Amino acid sequence: MDQNQQTPAASTDETSRAFSIAGVDPRILSGPNEAFYPLIETQFNVRLTARGDELLVFGPKQNVGRVGALFADLIEHIKRTGELSERYLFYAMTIVNEDGRGPSEKLEVSTSLAGIGTRQIKPKTLGQKAYLEAIENFDITVAIGPAGTGKTYLAVAMAVAELKHKLVNRLIFARPAVEAGESLGFLPGDIRAKVDPYLRPIYDALHDMVTAERIRNLIEDRVIEIVPLAFMRGRTLNRAFIILDEAQNATGAQMKMFLTRLGNNSKAVVTGDVTQIDLEDKSQSGLVLAPGILQGIPGISFIELTERDVVRHKLVARIIRAYENWENKKTGK
Numbered sequence: 001m002d003q004n005q006q007t008p009a010a011s012t013d014e015t016s017r018a019f020s021i022a023g024v025d026p027r028i029l030s031g032p033n034e035a036f037y038p039l040i041e042t043q044f045n046v047r048l049t050a051r052g053d054e055l056l057v058f059g060p061k062q063n064v065g066r067v068g069a070l071f072a073d074l075i076e077h078i079k080r081t082g083e084l085s086e087r088y089l090f091y092a093m094t095i096v097n098e099d100g101r102g103p104s105e106k107l108e109v110s111t112s113l114a115g116i117g118t119r120q121i122k123p124k125t126l127g128q129k130a131y132l133e134a135i136e137n138f139d140i141t142v143a144i145g146p147a148g149t150g151k152t153y154l155a156v157a158m159a160v161a162e163l164k165h166k167l168v169n170r171l172i173f174a175r176p177a178v179e180a181g182e183s184l185g186f187l188p189g190d191i192r193a194k195v196d197p198y199l200r201p202i203y204d205a206l207h208d209m210v211t212a213e214r215i216r217n218l219i220e221d222r223v224i225e226i227v228p229l230a231f232m233r234g235r236t237l238n239r240a241f242i243i244l245d246e247a248q249n250a251t252g253a254q255m256k257m258f259l260t261r262l263g264n265n266s267k268a269v270v271t272g273d274v275t276q277i278d279l280e281d282k283s284q285s286g287l288v289l290a291p292g293i294l295q296g297i298p299g300i301s302f303i304e305l306t307e308r309d310v311v312r313h314k315l316v317a318r319i320i321r322a323y324e325n326w327e328n329k330k331t332g333k
Contacts, residue, residue, distance in 0.1 A: 013060065014058055014059055014060065015058075015059070015060070015061045015064055016056060016057065016058045016064070017056070017057050017064050017065075017068060018054045018055070018056050018057075019054065019055045019057060019067075019068050019071050019072075020053055020054055021050075021053055021054065021055055021071065021075060022053040023075065023079065024075050024078045024079065025078075026050065028078055028082075028083065028084050029071075029074060029075070029078065029084060030050070031084065031086065031089070035086075036084070036086070036089055037050075039086075039089065039090075039093075040067065040070065040089075040093070043093050043097075044059065044063045044066055044067050044070075044093075045059055045060065045063055046058060046059030046060075046063050046064060046067055047059060048067075055071060066096050066097065066100065069096050069100060069101050069102060070092060070093060070096045070102060072102065073092050073096065073101070073102020073103065073104045073105075074089070074092060074102070074104075076102075076104040076105060077092070077102075077104040080104065080107075080108075080122075081122065087124075087310075087311060088124060091103065091124070091125055091308065092104070094308065095126070103125070103126050106126055106129065107122065107123050107124070107125075107126065107129050109122070109123060109129055109132050109133065109136075113132075113154075113157045113158065113160075113161050121154075121157045121208075121209070123150075123154070124150070124311045125308060125309040125311070127145075127149070127303075127304075127305045127306065127308065127309035128149070128150050128154060128305070128309055128311075130303060131143055131150075131151075131154060131303045131305065132154060132158060134301040134303050135154075135155065135158045135267070135269055136158070137301070138299055138300060138301040139262070139266070139267055139268065139299045139300070140259065140262070140267075140268045140269075140270070140299060140300045140301070141268075141269045141270070141300075141301045141302075141303060142247075142269075142270045142271075142287075142290055142291070142294075142300065142301070142302045142303070143155070143269065143270070143271045143272075143303045143304075143305060144271075144272060144273070144274055144287060144291075144302070144303070144304050144305070145273060145303075145304060145305025145306060145309060146273055146275065146305070146306070146307060146310065146320045147273060147276070147310075147320070148310040148311060148320075149305040149306075149309040149310055149311070150305075150309070150311055151245075151271035151272075151273075151305065152201055152202065152205055152243075152245050152271055153205045153208075155243050155245075155269040155271055156173070156202060156205040156206060156209065156243065157205070157209060158241070158269070159171045159173075159241040159243060159269075160206070160209045160210060162241050162267070163223070163241065167265075168239050168240055168241045168265070168266070168267070169223070169239045169240070170222075170223055170224075170225070170237070170239065170240040170241070171218075171223065171224045171225070171240070171241050171242075171243075172225045172227070172232075172237060172240050172241070172242040172243070173199065173202045173224070173225070173226045173227070173242075173243050173245065174226075174227050174228065174229045174231075174232055174242070174243065174244050174245070174258065175199055175202070175228065175229060175244070175245045175246050176228070176229045176230075176246060176247070176249040176250045176254065177228040177229070177230070199226045199227075199228075201245065202226055202243075202245060203215075203226070206224075229244065229250055229254055229258060230254075232257065232258055232261055233257055235261050236261060236263045237261050237262065237263045237266050238263035238264045238265060238266060239263075239264070239265045239266060240263065240266045240267075241266070241267050241268075241269075242258075242261065242262070242266060242267070242268045242269070243268070243269045243270075243271070244258050244268070244269070244270045244271070245271050245272070246271070246272055246273075247270045247271060247272035247286060247287045248272035248273055248274050248276060248277045248278075248279075248285050248287040248288070249272075249277060249278050249279055249285070250272075250285070250286040250287065251279065251284055251285070251286055252284055252285075252286045252289045253286075254286055255270075255286025255287070255289070255290055256286070258270070258286075270287070270290070272287040274287055274288055275323070275324075275327075307320045307321050307324075
């Protein structure tokens with residue numbers, strides 16, 4: 001969009017409004033090379049003209065109103081986070097189209113999630129916010145959703161926050177050692193070398209929140225344990241925050257074993273994606289069976305994240321949707 005272009009004359013079926021964008025860097029609001037404005041124009045069938053601290057919006061009355069709500073949300077988001085990603089822009093446009101208002105003001109959470117330095121970790125979607133609130137308010141949270149929705153990352157962030165606030169004194173991260181039919185026995189090295197590749201996503205999340213030296217010290221002091229699920233048998237975990245990641249690859253028996261490790265003043269989070277089960281008999285996945293067995297038990301929350309909560313590259317959500325459509329066609333849904 002050319003900031004110096006002449007204001008187009010509004011036709012009889014159009015309206016125009018000026019919206020203030022004072023208080024934010026217009027370069028952030030417009031995106032790299034002003035790429036965000038054309039996306040908004042296409043989504044809402046409007047035309048935008050920037051003039052100083054104002055944006056002039058021309059188009060159908062309802063659409064102009066929605067664009068006003070969108071910019072109010074984007075400005076609030078930038079003030080809150082200091083940034084605006086293309087992914088958040090698309091998410092905000094979707095929510096504004098559905099609800100008439102953006103999601104930014106609804107994304108505030110009571111728990112402070114700090115990364116390394118001054119970085120703050122915040123939910124990027126309403127689904128993620130509901131997930132964090134469930135972890136805060138329930139002793140067991142089961143989160144089911146596709147890749148890229150922040151299931152593991154946010155659970156680790158909450159675990160680190162509870163450790164920093166001394167609500168727990170141990171963090172236990174577990175994963176089933178099952179990946180695409182491979183067996184640990186065929187991998188080289190000792191047991192740690194065998195299981196580390198399976199647990200790498202947890203290490204990656206931790207390194208965003210705690211310095212590498214601090215992680216090493218916490219692991220050496222056994223404040224942090226990162227273990228295969230099978231190693232959890234027979235334990236009772238008090239004052240611990242326990243995460244079972246990739247739970248779709250745990251059997252029903254393993255899921256029961258994991259959940260019954262919970263001791264006094266402990267909290268458990270179970271995460272997984274039921275579309276990526278590597279067990280030979282997918283129907284025996286503990287994550288598939290859990291809702292039918294545990295739904296309605298006080299103290300347990302089930303959270304379903306969807307493609308709308310994907311915070312990776314925008315193509316990830318499209319890939320997830322394409323596979324869902326393919327699966328539905330295959331099963332005749």
